[in-house]
Amino acid sequence: MIEGIEIKGGASEFEAAVIGVVLDRISEEERAARQGPARDSRTLSPWMLADRPEEPNLPGEILRPR
Numbered sequence: 839m840i841e842g843i844e845i846k847g848g849a850s851e852f853e854a855a856v857i858g859v860v861l862d863r864i865s866e867e868e869r870a871a872r873q874g875p876a877r878d879s880r881t882l883s884p885w886m887l888a889d890r891p892e893e894p895n896l897p898g899e900i901l902r903p904r
């Protein structure tokens with residue numbers, strides 16, 4: 839992980855702050871991606887949801903593509 843970043847060029851303080859925020863956001867997203875998806879223990883896993891029946895309260899006129 840990079841601890842210090844130096845921004846060179848014609849960036850103002852505001853632009854440098856925006857760059858810092860973007861880099862921080864990227865590092866947070868990368869860390870979250872390495873940890874894997876956050877799952878709620880109350881939700882069913884995708885393989886259990888794969889064969890769920892269709893919703894019974896839908897009107898019969900609605901055609902779903904298969």
